[in-house]
Amino acid sequence: MCCPMKSLNPCAGEIPVSAIHTMTEVAYEYDAINLSQGFPSFTPPKALTDRLSEVTHGGPNQYAISYGAANFREALTQKVNRFTKMDFDPDENVVVCNGCTEALLVALFTVVAPGDKVVVFDPCYENYVPDIRMAGAEPIFVQLTPPSFSFSEEELDRACSDPAVKALILNNPHNPSGKVFDRDELSAIAQIAEKHDLYVITDEVYEHIVYEPMEHIYFCTLPGMDRRTIMCSSLSETFSITGWRLGYLYGPKEIVDTAKRVHERFSNSSSAPLMEAAVAGLMFPDAYYEALKATYTAKRRLFCSGLDALGIPYIQPQGTFYVLCDISGFSMGSDTRFALEFAHRVGVAGVPASYFFQHPERRYIRFHFAREDRILNDALERMVPAKRLLD
Numbered sequence: 001m002c003c004p005m006k007s008l009n010p011c012a013g014e015i016p017v018s019a020i021h022t023m024t025e026v027a028y029e030y031d032a033i034n035l036s037q038g039f040p041s042f043t044p045p046k047a048l049t050d051r052l053s054e055v056t057h058g059g060p061n062q063y064a065i066s067y068g069a070a071n072f073r074e075a076l077t078q079k080v081n082r083f084t085k086m087d088f089d090p091d092e093n094v095v096v097c098n099g100c101t102e103a104l105l106v107a108l109f110t111v112v113a114p115g116d117k118v119v120v121f122d123p124c125y126e127n128y129v130p131d132i133r134m135a136g137a138e139p140i141f142v143q144l145t146p147p148s149f150s151f152s153e154e155e156l157d158r159a160c161s162d163p164a165v166k167a168l169i170l171n172n173p174h175n176p177s178g179k180v181f182d183r184d185e186l187s188a189i190a191q192i193a194e195k196h197d198l199y200v201i202t203d204e205v206y207e208h209i210v211y212e213p214m215e216h217i218y219f220c221t222l223p224g225m226d227r228r229t230i231m232c233s234s235l236s237e238t239f240s241i242t243g244w245r246l247g248y249l250y251g252p253k254e255i256v257d258t259a260k261r262v263h264e265r266f267s268n269s270s271s272a273p274l275m276e277a278a279v280a281g282l283m284f285p286d287a288y289y290e291a292l293k294a295t296y297t298a299k300r301r302l303f304c305s306g307l308d309a310l311g312i313p314y315i316q317p318q319g320t321f322y323v324l325c326d327i328s329g330f331s332m333g334s335d336t337r338f339a340l341e342f343a344h345r346v347g348v349a350g351v352p353a354s355y356f357f358q359h360p361e362r363r364y365i366r367f368h369f370a371r372e373d374r375i376l377n378d379a380l381e382r383m384v385p386a387k388r389l390l391d
Contacts, residue, residue, distance in 0.1 A: 015130045019355035023339060027349035031258055033371075033379045036349045038175070038322060040240040040370040045281055045288075050240060052277035064272040066098025067260045068248070072275040075282035080250060083207070084218045086226065093252040095263050098272050100234040100247040100345040105131055106266060107201045107215040107249055108167070110135040110259045112163045116166040119159050121151065123356035125175050125203070132169075140165060141358045146324075147315045153188045160196040169200040170219060173206040176324060176356045176366045178317025180214040188220045199255075200225065204233045205247075208289050209296050210319040220250070227252050230259070237321075237370075238292065239281045244274045296321055299376065303369040307379035311387075321370040328363045330390050335362040338390070345389050347382045 018034065023036035043049070053069035068076075073090040083089055097103040105128065112118060114136030120128050124142040132139045142156045167223070170189060172181045181189075187234065193200050202219045210216045220229035234247035249259060281288075304323065307314050313326040335352035342365070343349040353364035369376055 011133055014133070016126075016355075018126060019351050020126065023343070023349050023351050026340060026343045030347065030349075032343040032347045032349040033367070033375060033382065034349050035367040035371070035379060036351045036382065039242040039345060039369060039370040040237065040321075041372060041375070042240045042370075044240045045284070047280040048241065048277055051280045052273065054219075055273045055276045060276055062272060062274040064269045064275060068094065068270065069272060069275045072096060072279055072282075075256060075279045076248060079282045085265070086218075086220065088250050089253075093250050093256055095249050095256060095259045096275065097247045097249065097263060098267050098270055099242075099245040100203060100232050101234065102128060102245075102263070102266060103232040103234070103247040103249040104146070104169075104201065104203060105134075106127070106259050106263045107232055107251075108132060108135045108137070109262045109266075110255060111199045111230070112166050115164065117162055117164040119156070119165055119168040119198075121169075121171070122358045123176055123353065124169070124358075125171060126355055127183070128169055128171075128360075129188045135173055137166070138164075139358075143359065144174075144177065144179065146177070146361075146364075149174065151185070153192070156189070157192050157195070160192050160198060165196065165198060167201055168193060169201050169203065171193060171203040172219070173204075173216065173234075173319030174318055175206070176322050176351070176353055176364075177315065178320045178322050178324070180210055180216065180318040182214070183217055186217055186219055186222060190219070190225050193228060194224055197228075199228055199230060201230045202232060204269070205237055206320040206387045207233060207323060208238050208292055210293070211297055211300060211317070214318045216319070233279055239278070241278070244271070245276065246270060246274060246278055250286045254391075258292045279360060296370075299369045299371075302373060303367075303376050303380070306376070309378065312383070315364075322366050322368050324364040324366055325350070326363050327365050329386070335365060336361055339365055341390055342386070346374075346386050348379045 021167045077090040112135050116137040117140050118132045118137050121142045122143050140159050142159050145205050205230035207216050220226050230251040232249045236242040315324045335354050339352040350365040351368040
């Protein structure tokens, strides 16, 4: 008989299985069109792949400096400064990470300690809550109310008034809702952060996928927020290179100095050849970003027009490439059951949005439309008999 072994880390055991990855596996199982895991299925810009081909033969192939190769940080900082109108320094204000996923973890482990609390808007991306708990902190939720996903300033102020609250996570543009926070909302958050002396960790990976008439406002550019904001983002969605895992965080030198040490213990450094190849994309002119916006505007129109024609209600996204469809008109009882049946019987996979909400909410399925037009049209065609098949 085997002797009993000591228990595993209870925090690790409580990490939920990813609903996004689960539905991707379901899509493969049923040969469904995968509109669950939000990655662009487009070929990256040719300048990046051509440069990667050169780098494959010529290097670099060894470790880069831990917080990012010098030429990558220089090009990245020029691009970030161009859009934020800030004056970040490539040596003092940036840490290059393995995707925004790691950047957010580094930010949290840099500013919070066991026993601290972190305010998070609800719904939220599925990584935030486990990340906070792995850092030994406790999440405090402030509700975003559908369909506008507005929030109560009073509720936010009340949540942030807890002396144990150290930081607030702000995802803008917001996943899963597609909300883009306007200047008034951001200013209210800034005032509350200043009042309660909070760090603000921003997740801005969809910064360049915003639809008219909305605009993306970088939180660090608001008065006084440069000194308390840790801005996290990545190149994944902007250049359709989610597999390259090139993310980053920017912040004040005194914060970044500590973040560099945290990052070294997490992953040492990001991929040297991929950073070298990505420099080509960071030099793209504004026309690239205008074309990216136009591309996603057209895809949003295509997919949402198709939903209109099918009579499936949805919340029009202001940014990102996600749309929440309201499935309360179907008699499935549960969004999880609906998502599984939809993938199996209709052949289109989405994510049951209850996994993003902390309060009971089972009306929505999240689909993404970062796919080729022919695939989106195929998905819409498959949805035609959905009402008959699922009711």
